[in-house]
Amino acid sequence: MKRWWTTAVVLGIVLLDQATKLAVKGFSLLGIEHPGMRIGESFPLIGEAVRITFVENPGMAFGIEFGAAKIALSLFSIVAAIVLAVLLRRMHQQRVAWQIQLAIALILAGAIGNLIDRVFYGVLYGEAPLFYGRVVDFLDVDIPDIHLGSLVLQRWWVFNIADAAVSCGLILLVLVGHQMPPLRQLLLGNPSAPASPQARNAASQEHSAP
Numbered sequence: 001m002k003r004w005w006t007t008a009v010v011l012g013i014v015l016l017d018q019a020t021k022l023a024v025k026g027f028s029l030l031g032i033e034h035p036g037m038r039i040g041e042s043f044p045l046i047g048e049a050v051r052i053t054f055v056e057n058p059g060m061a062f063g064i065e066f067g068a069a070k071i072a073l074s075l076f077s078i079v080a081a082i083v084l085a086v087l088l089r090r091m092h093q094q095r096v097a098w099q100i101q102l103a104i105a106l107i108l109a110g111a112i113g114n115l116i117d118r119v120f121y122g123v124l125y126g127e128a129p130l131f132y133g134r135v136v137d138f139l140d141v142d143i144p145d146i147h148l149g150s151l152v153l154q155r156w157w158v159f160n161i162a163d164a165a166v167s168c169g170l171i172l173l174v175l176v177g178h179q180m181p182p183l184r185q186l187l188l189g190n191p192s193a194p195a196s197p198q199a200r201n202a203a204s205q206e207h208s209a210p
Contacts, residue, residue, distance in 0.1 A: 006088055006105040013109035017161035018116060021136040024054050025125070042140065053140035055158045074131040077115045084108040090186045099176040106169030113162030136160060 026036020042053035088104050117135040122128030137158040146153040173180075 006092065006101050009102065009105040010109040010112070013106070013161065013165050014113050014116075017109070017113035017165070020138070020161055021117065024052065024138045025121075025136050037138075049142045051140040051142075052138050053158050055137050056134035057137050058134050071131045074115070074118045077111060077118060081108060081111045081115055084111060087183075087186055094181065094186065096181060096186075097176065097179040099172065100180050103169045103173040103176065106165045106172065108169075110162040110164070110166030110169065113160070113165070135162075137163070139164070 022036075023034070024037050026034050028034075037052075037054040039054055039056060042051050044050075045052050084104055084107060088101060088108060091101050091104065114135050118133050119131055121133030121136070123130050123133070125133075127133070137160050139160060140158045141156045143153070143156050
């Protein structure tokens with residue numbers, strides 16, 4: 001399978017994520033003014049089951065805040081995105097199962113999507129310094145009531161396309177993770193490590209071809 005397909009997945013999700021966030025938050029570009037929504041504003045998309053609700057997340061998933069350590073979170077996200085990109089490249093080179101590549105591509109796309117918010121949105125909107133931006137969340141989904149002691153969760157935490165991509169990637173990785181080669185082999189290209197089944201099959205086909 002061509003390597004470009006994972007790049008297309010990553011770029012497609014990042015563009016969709018950013019387009020939806022800009023539609024919610026609003027923008028002014030090349031004379032085009034789009035006011036967006038007010039923070040806390042909400043309207044039904046699919047009845048009350050799915051609403052568009054504009055909130056901004058200062059930290060990680062589910063609103064976990066980092067305060068003054070926000071820049072550490074942003075820098076960590078950059079490093080994580082670089083590592084995932086290297087992993088994805090090595091996976092293609094070593095012909096790892098496409099399901100594993102798709103899982104990593106989804107996680108990478110989600111990481112990049114939210115990283116753009118954290119790094120640039122504060123400056124672009126004049127709200128905070130570089131690396132201190134807030135992540136735009138807007139997907140508000142109804143769920144059966146969950147009781148956790150005194151806490152009652154009636155709707156899922158508001159999230160975005162990037163969050164959904166990361167969640168889907170992690171679920172897929174759990175399901176097909178047994179097909180993943182050792183990280184040492186992927187990151188260091190250990191020649192003594194056994195090749196993946198996909199690489200062995202491809203090699204045998206190449207040798208048997210006339």
